[in-house]
Amino acid sequence: MVDEQSPAAQDSAAPSAGVSALLEGLPPLLLGTYTPKIDAKGRMALPAKFRSQLGQGLVMARGQERCVYLLPFDEFRRIAGQIQRTSVGNKAAREYLRVFLSGAVDQQPDKQGRVLVPQMLRDYADLGSDVVVIGVGTRAELWNKDAWERYLAEKEEGYADIADDVLPEVEF
Numbered sequence: 001m002v003d004e005q006s007p008a009a010q011d012s013a014a015p016s017a018g019v020s021a022l023l024e025g026l027p028p029l030l031l032g033t034y035t036p037k038i039d040a041k042g043r044m045a046l047p048a049k050f051r052s053q054l055g056q057g058l059v060m061a062r063g064q065e066r067c068v069y070l071l072p073f074d075e076f077r078r079i080a081g082q083i084q085r086t087s088v089g090n091k092a093a094r095e096y097l098r099v100f101l102s103g104a105v106d107q108q109p110d111k112q113g114r115v116l117v118p119q120m121l122r123d124y125a126d127l128g129s130d131v132v133v134i135g136v137g138t139r140a141e142l143w144n145k146d147a148w149e150r151y152l153a154e155k156e157e158g159y160a161d162i163a164d165d166v167l168p169e170v171e172f
Contacts, residue, residue, distance in 0.1 A: 035130070036131060036133060044142070063125075
């Protein structure tokens with residue numbers, strides 16, 4: 001007897017129809033830590049779990065703490081729109097917008113799921129071949145591997161200590 005399952009049942013990673021309906025319209029939720037390589041031509045394969053969320057295209061931009069943001073198009077537009085609404089009379093917002101948008105580059109992954117990390121952004125984040133991609137909710141961040149390890153080691157110390165300040169209303 002052949003056990004015929006639906007495609008969703010065969011693929012445990014696929015959300016059920018009910019979950020898909022609930023998630024429709026919400027921004028992607030990018031999670032986890034991945035260690036792809038940047039090749040000699042500056043290309044990096046997007047983590048497989050991010051390809052469906054970022055795979056239609058993304059924007060790379062200068063991030064905070066010398067990382068590179070990987071943003072789905074819709075999320076990039078949302079952030080840029082918020083900054084632009086405040087920028088007319090706010091000098092700090094104008095300056096931030098100039099730096100943020102001048103370093104932004106839209107990308108379409110190739111058939112292998114690779115994107116070109118522009119030299120300007122590789123220089124900004126000191127990216128060599130060893131990199132880390134982390135999911136940070138509605139965006140991913142691309143880090144120099146050594147810089148990420150130092151950052152994480154430094155911040156993990158205070159992780160529990162700042163929970164009450166950052167998450168006062170969230171109960172675990």
